[in-house]
Amino acid sequence: MAHSKSTVAGTALGPTGRPVVEFPVPAPLQSHGPARIISLCNQKGGVGKTTTSINLAAALAQYGRRVLAVDFDPQGALSAGLGVASHDVPTIYDLLLGSVKDPREVIQTTAINDLHVIPANIDLSAAEVHLINEVAREQILAGVLRKVSNDYDVILIDCQPSLGLLTVNALTASHGVVIPLACEFFALRGVALLIETIEKVRDRLNPVITMDGIIATMYDARTLHSREVLERVVEVFGDQVLETVIGRTVKFPDASVAAQPITTFAPEHAAAQAYLQLARELVARGSVA
Numbered sequence: 001m002a003h004s005k006s007t008v009a010g011t012a013l014g015p016t017g018r019p020v021v022e023f024p025v026p027a028p029l030q031s032h033g034p035a036r037i038i039s040l041c042n043q044k045g046g047v048g049k050t051t052t053s054i055n056l057a058a059a060l061a062q063y064g065r066r067v068l069a070v071d072f073d074p075q076g077a078l079s080a081g082l083g084v085a086s087h088d089v090p091t092i093y094d095l096l097l098g099s100v101k102d103p104r105e106v107i108q109t110t111a112i113n114d115l116h117v118i119p120a121n122i123d124l125s126a127a128e129v130h131l132i133n134e135v136a137r138e139q140i141l142a143g144v145l146r147k148v149s150n151d152y153d154v155i156l157i158d159c160q161p162s163l164g165l166l167t168v169n170a171l172t173a174s175h176g177v178v179i180p181l182a183c184e185f186f187a188l189r190g191v192a193l194l195i196e197t198i199e200k201v202r203d204r205l206n207p208v209i210t211m212d213g214i215i216a217t218m219y220d221a222r223t224l225h226s227r228e229v230l231e232r233v234v235e236v237f238g239d240q241v242l243e244t245v246i247g248r249t250v251k252f253p254d255a256s257v258a259a260q261p262i263t264t265f266a267p268e269h270a271a272a273q274a275y276l277q278l279a280r281e282l283v284a285r286g287s288v289a
């Protein structure tokens with residue numbers, strides 16, 4: 001099994017084939033903000049962007065970080081997964097179009113302390129058409145988030161599965177990008193185009209943006225296929241692949257039905273522990289304060 005390989009010296013190797021590292025529990029923060037903004041981005045659907053946004057947000061909040069999760073997909077799955085109303089309430093769409101100026105009028109609290117949400121609904125699907133003729137149309141989300149950046153330690157943007165204007169807005173607003181990749185057929189298809197898009201945004205719009213890492217999701221250590229895909233991903237992307245690997249489990253769909261992050265729905269489950277580890281790893285790598 002990939003996760004129990006060991007070297008001659010007896011060092012345990014993790015699923016990425018590298019020695020297992022323990023990431024320390026982050027020290028409490030003495031002061032809060034300004035936020036580091038991270039987009040969860042992959043133009044492929046169903047790779048774990050929303051699941052990672054929800055559970056990483058909850059895990060970071062559990063470690064005392066003030067977290068704002070931005071639902072940036074008209075499907076509204078992040079809002080639903082955190083039990084936040086997204087119908088008949090002001091959403092990110094109103095902020096982008098300027099019909100609501102103050103993000104605080106849109107931000108909702110969740111059942112989790114220090115985890116807030118800007119919801120989205122199907123209205124957002126019309127946003128690109130409205131923004132296309134705006135001045136500095138790629139920088140509109142950045143302008144919105146700047147207004148509340150000092151209230152948070154981290155802002156996570158759950159992108160929609162496209163590389164259109166909304167995603168370019170997310171990348172332009174971000175300090176970092178985390179790319180979720182599912183350990184399945186065609187996992188790597190499209191990643192080159194995604195990286196090219198990030199590089200264009202860095203050249204033309206947002207020189208600070210960095211790749212924070214690739215997070216392998218839906219990994220099933222029992223299948224050769226899953227292990228082979230992960231091996232290939234590590235071969236191609238090396239150190240950009242985070243140590244933390246998220247296993248495949250039905251607990252995730254179950255937690256979505258319960259409108260809770262897995263960290264409160266099944267806190268002892270390996271999958272909850274994996275997202276807590278991801279939070280610790282990103283703090284250890286300096287992606288989050």
Ligand code: ADP
Nearest residue numbers: 045046047048049050051218247248249252253
């Ligand atoms: P995306 O936002 O990239 O479209 P989602 O996070 O919505 O992807 O995940 C797609 C589907 O897969 C959802 O039904 C979700 O519950 C499920 N899922 C996500 N991560 C896992 C996992 N590690 N194991 C099993 N199912 C998962």
Ligand code: MG
Nearest residue numbers: 049050073077
């Ligand atoms: Mg999604």
